[in-house]
Amino acid sequence: MSLGAGQSAEGTNAGGIFVQFNQDCTSLVAGSSDGYHLFSLTPDDGVEEIYASRSGQDTCLVDRLFSSSLVAIVTVQAPRKLIVCHYKKGTEICNYSYSNTILAVKLNRSRLIVCLEESLHIHNIRDMKILHTIRDTPPNPRGLCALSPCVEHCYVAYPGSSAVGEVQIFDAVHLNAKCVISAHDSPLAALAWSMCGRRLATASERGTVIRVFAVPERTRLYEFRRGVKRCVSISCLSFSACGGYLAAASNTETVHVFRLQEAVESEVVAEEGEGWLGWLQSAARAGAGLLPAHVQGVLAQGRAAAAARLPAAPKRAMAAITSVSKSPRLLVATSAGVLYVYALDVGEGGQCALLREHRLLERPPPDAAAPGRCYAGALRGRDSALTADALAPAESARGAELGAALEGSPPRGPFDLRDHKHFPPMRSAAPPQSPQPQPPQDQ
Known part of the structure; x- marks a missing residue:
């Protein structure tokens, strides 16, 4: 879930800023002309x-791993270089250079994915080594890809064609192709995983139909119609943490929320309302079998359970469904650097009320005597093509820094970076050798 400026990357928007929610939507990041900013929701x-x-460097891509201290950034000045930082220490852990512009960066507790226009690079997040490279992918100039937040179902989704909406699913743990989903007739525009990593939402460049598939079964579970009046550019699809709702943001002023739970007939009728499309859907049910199959297919598609209206149509917008003080909220961030907070009534649905509006970067600068720094104490740059022998001298220092960044700040919610079931702890740098022999360590 990202949008930004300065290049043709996923969610980019010339003239704006890069904004992205973290994986559990408890915080967000913003890339600006003078560096990057981290925000938490109160x-x-x-x-x-x-x-x-x-830092004074124009940041065009930035991603934070849940609520940890690990941050991955790409700057306009060096669009082919990925920089991994420990933001609390103000240190650069490592960096890697690639053969082409980095268009997207995705993180979970096991893998880091770097997306170029015609390749995907899979890193082990514990030591940042490249495990696998998917080469010669179909042209993907927007860097469209999605990484499941779930380690148990650690799948990467990316376009399998530049002509139709085909989705390739790759297992980033076992490093093999999982399946192919024929999602749309038109090229893909948006992809999103549920938190469990078993559902994938897709939208095409036409922007009228949104589909949800079970993975790896490839079963189509839901089909929603965003609208019938015009084609739009969908910039974001986002599941709620519970997996029961899906938000869709586009270049229009309306953000839609779809319910992913089976509804009884009375609820469907209530959601249809009194509009002309609702009347057509009622008529289609009454005359089932009398209309052409493609017409019945359109009328059978689900509609939004709730919607939020932005003050103006954004160039690009990102949405997230989260909970604030146990109350459902719909968050919408735009490339203008504005965050809108809406109340979401998951029972009644309907129009969402705007609660707060935040201008993220309109704040006074911090004390000049102690500014936040990203590059203090940085390690020397390392090209991703270097051999393991060339990287070996810095492995201990890098591993210790990565371990501190990953484990130093466990996220809120059911996940804990210190819990072996969710993320086995890294081994820190080896202590100085003792003159006395030490018993062997369990591996």
Whole structure:
């Protein structure tokens, strides 16, 4: 879930800023002309800036691993270089250079994915080694790809064709192709995984139909119609943490929320309302079998259970469904650097009420004597093509830094980076050797 500026990457938008929610939608990041900024959501529907790098480098891509201290960034000045930082220490852990512009970066607790226009690079997040490269992918100039947040179902989804909406699913743990989904007739525009990694939402460049598939079964579970009046550019699909709702944002002023739970007939009728499309759907049910199959297919598609209206149509917008003080919220961030907080009534649905509006980067600069720094104490750059022998001298230092970044700040919610079931702890740098022999360590 990202949008930004400066290049033709996923969610980019020339003239705006890069904004992205973290994997569990408890915080967000913003890339600006002077660095990157980290924000957390507060219990009163507010936003608190928790870090500003103030590096002076125009940041076009940035992603934070849940609520940990690990941050991956790409700058306009070096669009082929990925920089991995420990933001709390203000240190650069490592960096890697690639043969072409980096268009997207995705993280979970097991893998880091770097997307180029015609290749995908899979890193082990524990030591940042490249495990596999998917080469010669269909041209993907927007860097469209999605990585499941779930380690148990660690799948990568990316376009399998530049002509139709075919989705390739790759297992990033076992490093093999999982399946192919024929999702749309038109090329893909948006992809999103549920938190469990078993459902994938897709939208095409036409922007009228949104589908949800079971993976790896490839079963189509849901089909929703965003609208019938015009084609739009869908910039974001986002599941709620519970998997029961899906938000869709586009270049229009309306953000839709779809319910992914089976509805009884009375609920379907209530959601249809009194509009002309609702009347057609009622008529289609009454005359089932009398209409052409493709017409019945359109009328059978689900409609949004709730919607939020932005003050103006954004160039690009990102949406997230989360909970603030146990109350459902729909968050919408735009490339103008504005975050809108809406109340979401999951029972009644309908129009979402705007609660707060935050201008993320309109804040006074921090104390000049102690600015946030991203590059202090940085390690020397390393090209991704270097051999393991060339990288060996820095492995211990890098492993210790990665371990501190990954385990230093466990996220809120059911996941804990220190829990062996969710993320086995890294081994820190080896202690100085003792003159006395040490018993062997369990591996």
